[in-house]
Amino acid sequence: xxxxxxxxxxxxxxxxxxxxxxxxxxxxxxxxxxxxxxxxxxxxxxxxxxxxxxxxxxxxxxxxxxxxxxxxxxxxxxxxxxxxxxxxxxxxxxxxxxxxxxxxxxxxxxxxxxxxxxxxxxxxxxxxxxxxxxxxxxxxxxxxxxxxxxxxxxxxxxxxxxxxxxxxxxxxxxxxxxxxxxxxxxxxxxxxxx
Numbered sequence: 001x002x003x004x005x006x007x008x009x010x011x012x013x014x015x016x017x018x019x020x021x022x023x024x025x026x027x028x029x030x031x032x033x034x035x036x037x038x039x040x041x042x043x044x045x046x047x048x049x050x051x052x053x054x055x056x057x058x059x060x061x062x063x064x065x066x067x068x069x070x071x072x073x074x075x076x077x078x079x080x081x082x083x084x085x086x087x088x089x090x091x092x093x094x095x096x097x098x099x100x101x102x103x104x105x106x107x108x109x110x111x112x113x114x115x116x117x118x119x120x121x122x123x124x125x126x127x128x129x130x131x132x133x134x135x136x137x138x139x140x141x142x143x144x145x146x147x148x149x150x151x152x153x154x155x156x157x158x159x160x161x162x163x164x165x166x167x168x169x170x171x172x173x174x175x176x177x178x179x180x181x182x183x184x185x186x187x188x189x190x191x192x193x194x
Contacts, residue, residue, distance in 0.1 A: 004167065004174035008129055010042020010139025011073045011107035013100050014163075017180060022105075026075055026098035030057040031089055037062050039089040040132035042139030043074045044156065045099055047185055057096065065125050065144060068156050068183035072101035074139075087137025103187035107179050108163045113145040114173045120162055122148045122193035123155035123182055143177055153192045158182040 015022050030053035031039065039045070044063040053059055063070055077086045078096035089095040112127050125147040130140035147155055162168060163176040183189060 004169055004172050004176070006110075006174045008110055008138070008140055008142055010040065010132075010141040011044060011109045011126075011179070012042060013073065013075070013105050014108045014178070015106040016102070017104040017106060020104075024075065024100060025102070027072065027101045028057055028078065029060040029071075029097055029099055030055070031061065031093070031095045031097060032059055033092055033094045035061050036091045038091045038132055038134070039074050039097060040137060040139040041074050041076055041088065043132065043141055044070050044126055044181075045072055045074055047071050053094070060097070060099070063126065063156070065127050066156075068154065069185040069189075070156050070181050070183060071185040072099040072181070073105075073107060074099050088132060088134065101186060103181060103184040105180065106160060107157075107181075108165070108176055109141070109143050109179060110174055110176050111143045111145040111148075114171055115143075115145055115148060115159075115162075115175050115177060117170050119145075119148040120159055120170070120177065122151040123153065123158050124148045124179070125155045126157065143179065151193050153189070154183065156181065156183055158191075158193050
């Protein structure tokens with residue numbers, strides 16, 4: 001059994017269910033100044049608040065474990081002219097961010113513990129190992145390996161198998177899975193995995 005590298009970086013868009021090229025078209029969202037949680041690229045998002053900011057953009061926040069439906073995954077910050085180097089949405093700021101929102105997007109993410117081959121097609125939730133890293137701009141979200149064995153239609157993600165990247169070993173700690181959002185705000189409600 002091999003060993004995988006421990007690289008927690010949230011959910012990274014890598015393909016589509018339809019087989020169409022991944023073009024990473026983005027939707028723009030607002031965050032609320034009262035939200036004290038930073039949001040990093042790779043963080044799963046939920047719709048929040050009154051729904052729309054004064055400029056007409058839907059408002060989002062970083063999703064927590066067990067929260068559904070998800071609206072997408074943060075991909076970047078809209079520059080506002082005050083900090084052109086911003087890699088993430090800082091706490092307690094009204095910020096515009098971009099997110100991938102296509103329900104057909106396939107994401108790659110690291111599991112919180114070794115995933116068995118038999119669990120690779122099941123549903124799962126997310127877990128925030130840490131809140132993210134300001135220095136690198138990396139998300140602290142992972143796939144919650146413990147939820148794969150429950151396999152319920154209410155979980156946020158559905159596993160599509162193991163990532164085929166070089167060095168990703170199944171049945172080993174820090175392995176990476178391919179997932180799609182199972183309970184999506186712009187699609188039908190979720191279903192259980194295989």
